Amino acid sequence: EPEVTQTPSHQVTQMGQEVILRCVPISNHLYFYWYRQILGQKVEFLVSFYNNEISEKSEIFDDQFSVERPDGSNFTLKIRSTKLEDSAMYFCASRETENEKLFFGSGTQLSVL
Amino acid sequence: RKEVEQDPGPFNVPEGATVAFNCTYSNSASQSFFWYRQDCRKEPKLLMSVYSSGNEDGRFTAQLNRASQYISLLIRDSKLSDSATYLCVVNMNTGNQFYFGTGTSLTVIP
Numbered sequence: 742e743p744e745v746t747q748t749p750s751h752q753v754t755q756m757g758q759e760v761i762l763r764c765v766p767i768s769n770h771l772y773f774y775w776y777r778q779i780l781g782q783k784v785e786f787l788v789s790f791y792n793n794e795i796s797e798k799s800e801i802f803d804d805q806f807s808v809e810r811p812d813g814s815n816f817t818l819k820i821r822s823t824k825l826e827d828s829a830m831y832f833c834a835s836r837e838t839e840n841e842k843l844f845f846g847s848g849t850q851l852s853v854l
Numbered sequence: 855r856k857e858v859e860q861d862p863g864p865f866n867v868p869e870g871a872t873v874a875f876n877c878t879y880s881n882s883a884s885q886s887f888f889w890y891r892q893d894c895r896k897e898p899k900l901l902m903s904v905y906s907s908g909n910e911d912g913r914f915t916a917q918l919n920r921a922s923q924y925i926s927l928l929i930r931d932s933k934l935s936d937s938a939t940y941l942c943v944v945n946m947n948t949g950n951q952f953y954f955g956t957g958t959s960l961t962v963i964p
Contacts, residue, residue, distance in 0.1 A: 772950065784898060784941065784954040796950045832897055842888060843943075843952060845897040 743767045747833050747846035754823055754853055762818045762849045764833030773816045774834040774843065775808065777801070784832070790816065823853045857881065858944050860955035868963050871932050875958045877925045877942030887918055889927045890941040892957065898941055901927075932962045 746765040754760050766773050775787040788798040788808055795808065805821045816835075820827055830850050834843040860877045867873050879887075887904035902909065904916040904925050915928040925942055942955035 774952075776954075783956040784892075786951055786953070789950045791950065830895070841886075842900050842903060843898075845899070847897050850895075 745833055745835055745844050745846035747831075747849050749849060750847065751850045752852070754851070756825055756853055757822050760820050760823055760851065762820075762831050762833075762851070764816045764818070764846055765814050766816055766833065766835030767837075767844055768814070770835035770837050770844075772796075772836045772838075773810070774836075775818045776832045776834060776845075777829040778832065778848075779829045787818070820851075823851075825853050827851060828853045857946065857953040858942055858955040860942050860958050862956050862958060864959040864961060866961045866963055867932055869932055869934060871962075872928065872930045873932060873960065874929075875927045875940055875942075875960075877927075877955050879923050879925070879942075879944045879953075881944070881946045882920075882923060884923075884944045884946050886945040887925050888943040888945075888952075889914075889916055889925075890943055890954075892939045892941055894939075898943075898954075901940070929960075932960075934962050934964060937961045 748763045773790040776784050778784045786799050788802045789796045790808055807819045809817050830848045832848045833846040836843050858879050865873055889901040890898040891901045892898045902911050902916050904918045906918050908917045913930045917926045939957040939959050941957045944953050
């Protein structure tokens with residue numbers, strides 16, 4: 742069964758450093774997402790991406806965040822200058838068409854020290 | 855007002871029990887609805903989509919009430935392996951954003 746792949750599974754970084762979280766969505770999917778989940782809290786929407794551009798973003802997705810699809814398979818989330826409060830599990834998700842179900846990767850646990 | 859609201863629980867039920875979760879959503883134009891299951895520190899996994907006519911998958915039954923803007927999930931004959939957090943997810947009329955509820959925690963006790 743096709744799946745969304747995320748790397749790394751864990752990332753530890755110092756406050757102020759840049760991190761790049763990587764995702765390979767399912768190959769025939771057209772819509773890509775980043776979500777985050779702070780420990781013990783709800784899954785929060787960050788950004789959606791379609792047709793090589795951001796289609797929606799939340800208020801969490803401020804100027805320190807950016808997304809890119811550098812080639813035909815990867816979808817990345819960059820956090821430019823990490824803060825302690827960026828510590829969370831980051832999930833990538835993809836779906837095939839509108840209103841269809843989301844498939845999630847296994848997540849990257851980001852710890853900012 | 856939150857877009858999607860769920861009772862966080864926790865629900866602690868004995869094996870074999872029937873348990874029901876409800877979820878309400880704020881946007882009456884919402885188009886699609888799902889229940890996801892999330893195990894501790896794992897990714898959400900789709901349990902089932904929710905259709906207007908209601909749908910069933912084995913021990914799981916989902917219902918949608920558009921007039922009252924709520925969704926329900928019924929689990930019959932609970933198993934230990936059903937212990938997880940159940941997430942209500944709604945695709946709002948914007949089309950591209952899925953809103954998650956806070957999740958309802960279920961523990962099935964032997």
